[in-house]
Amino acid sequence: MNNIDNIDIPILKQPVKKDRKQIEKSIQTINVIVIALIFAAISLFLLIGKRPTVSKTENRELARFPSFSSKSFFDGEYTANIANYYNDTVPFRSTFKDMTSSLRASMGIELDGIIIYGNVNGGKKDAKKDTLSAEKTETTPPPKQTTDETTPTVTDVTTGITESSPVPVETVPVEDEIDDIEEGILSGGILVYKNRGIPVYYGSFAAGQNYASFVNAYKADLGESVNVYSLVAPTAQSFYMPKKYAEKYGSEKDNLENIRQFLNGVIEVDAYNALLPHKKENIYSRTDHHWAPLGAFYAAQEFAKKANVPFADLSTYEKVIEPGYVGTLYGWSQVAALKDNPEDFIYYKPSNQYTTTYYDPNFNFDHKGPLLIKAYGSSLYCTFMGSDEFIVHVNTDVKNGRTLAIVKDSYGNALVPCLTGSFENIYVIDMRYFNLNAINFMREHGVTDVLFAMNTFSATGGNSKHIERIRTQ
């Protein structure tokens, strides 16, 4: 029996083992063929597919194939940039990014209707530290200036800013962001609440005091004959952040009040209280970090009151609706809830007559063109003058002898069409790109009113240093 068993066992087991091996090998072969084919197909697709040059959703120019130099080769930049070009300019990039955002959205659920992105924990130990109640006792407004400072006569043109792009790149929440998280100015974080993206603001009283001193210096330089205004626009956080979360972050209202107490001779335009009664209207984009044109209109109305200039009623404007707008906040965060809930971009065309001339940052003539241009996709906010880099001169049919210079970040762009019925001339200067001495420029062009118009992130963030730079360069 034992002998038979010994003979039988291998005969019975062998086919099973052989079968298993064969099946294993067959499936391994299938695996290799299938995976190799996918690798080959994707490699070919990436090799011959048309590579995009611009990302509309991210609002940026994509990486370019680098040009060779021995320096860039030896420091590793050349090869790194080739790989970067290859990775950054994938054909159908935005489609794949949309797929990624949907995949990410499937990795969890919303809580309280909220999705968070990035550093939303970047504030000070106590975000309420920079509130008026705490700070009022610690800081004293500066003494009123009694003498004008020496007017700078420097007219050297320096090009401190090098970034340039055919696609306007917005910078408010991320550009000078997070200079120092411990300082708690900007976090780059976004909180999406009920399909509305809200960049998280922490604020800084010290930075607000700096801002005030910068604009005060303009008043001191320009003297009594020129009115200087400060319009610091709150962002969506002030109106749409759920209360229990708002308490965690900086209060824009308190930061604005802090700025106000340090202004000296500069007229404050209270955009916060001008916008507050309209919070149920479309005054802020849900998918973009900018305010909506209607929000800018109410702020401009408040400014016109302070400047004592005429102001056209909204009914006199032509309303234009661009549907399907998904702005910068989606490009930055890739939160699918923003992409899946586009909004209407609604702007207003003024009815009076005006001409618009565009100059480069050194005030060399560039072109004449419309004030409101045709923009697309995520760049719809660029409807206003197309780009931040130009110095823009608007000459209107208003003959009141008033010439306005707007020193602004991108928030200021939307104010311009609201003021074509208020000033005879408007010069639009983006503080981040302007290459001349601002005081000389204002004097040379007979400016009677200077409006500093930017959002809280810029005023109490890194962008405000440009206000001083263009005054002193």
Add this chain to the structure above:
Amino acid sequence: MTFSSLFFLYFFLPICLICYSSTQKLEYRNIILVIFSLIFYAWGEPIWVSLLVFSAFIDYIHGLLIHKFRGKVWSKIALISSLTINLGILAIFKYSGFLVTNINELLSLNLTVPSFKLPIGISFYTFQTISYTIDCYWDKVKVQKSFLNFLMYVSLFPQLVAGPIVKYSTIEKEITSRKTTISDLSKGFTRVIIGLAKKVIIANNLSLIVDTILGGNISSLSYIGTWYGAIVYALQVYYDFSGYSDMAIGLGLMFGFHFDENFNYPFICKDISEFWQRWHISLGTFFKDYLLYLPLFGKRRKYASLFLVWFCTGLWHGASWNYIIWGLYFGIFVFIESFLGKKKIKKIPMIVRHIYSKLIIFIGFGIFYFENLKSLLNFFKNLFFINGNAFIDDITKISFANNIILILIAVVFCFPITKFIEKLREKSTKMLAVLDMSQVAVNVALLLISSIMLVDATNNPFLYFRF
């Protein structure tokens, strides 16, 4: 060049594989691997590729000298010379800045702090070449007489920049005699895809949570938020590093090399000693083989060597005090466990041992995260609820909800699921066919999802690149 990039996966690797398969001759294949490995390295380090070649050449020569003078004093001198040069290079590039900074602070001096750019992977390839010369001296491996073959071992791109630390003895025979079977190729592809998915789908997305929770101001973080951040960071490092090791092992298989495993489900450990037998195994093995039993400390050598190993483990990870503290921190627990003895530890209820080991590990990763000592202190205060911060905060709650499925996946795959599947495979031929075909489908899905996600993850290098 990073493995988890479209450029590597769909440009470099296919060209390399095509060239490699274009010849059956192993000599040519080795030449092709050397060329592609040097291109791979030079892509990120066009200058320091010369250091890699220099380092390989030095050890190649020292190997020959050790062999020639075997049994004589010159053999020992050659070994010491090799160790001095290797560790000297590492000390200059990685530790000189740290050393001078500390000397300046300690002695109130103002010496110029050297600021060398750390060549990628120097910690890995230096240890590999050291393993060769020591093993050569101990006569554990045959001397490699071909510089090309030795250069291939040192520069082999699958394991060059972030490990695992492949000892020469592991692939000694395969350098001159290897064959890529269909089984190797299939397992290699599968391993590469699993590693890629671990990195791109899990680790990269966990890193977003870590950025949100620990990337802000730690001093304001809640108690639960701090623990949550530390746990997610531990998971991130695990998936990032083990993902890279999977890809390295998979790529090795594609070229016929069989590297040792570098991870073995570390989070299922019951004590810290076991954790380190399961985590970054190649580093632990290196220290165990070459450092632990050095006769440096006389009678007390067991414990003194143990602390030396843990000091070096920390220091190897980075020239910063938090890494040294991190290493010694684990060393203390390994010491306590060793002091108590295995019998006593085994008497402790299993659940207690699991809780103990996880607590120590997660706190340890917090130390690993914070290079800033002030933040590290705040981290500890938060962990033990002595900061006076909230018990739990809303952002932590939202972050957890927003990523609950990702976190569940990350936790589940910390357990040895594949071992369970392996057992199922053995049950019947039908089961084998079903499971293996499912693996093919999973491979396709993971490869496509990872590739799509890579479009949005440009320039997201592996964490262990910095070591």
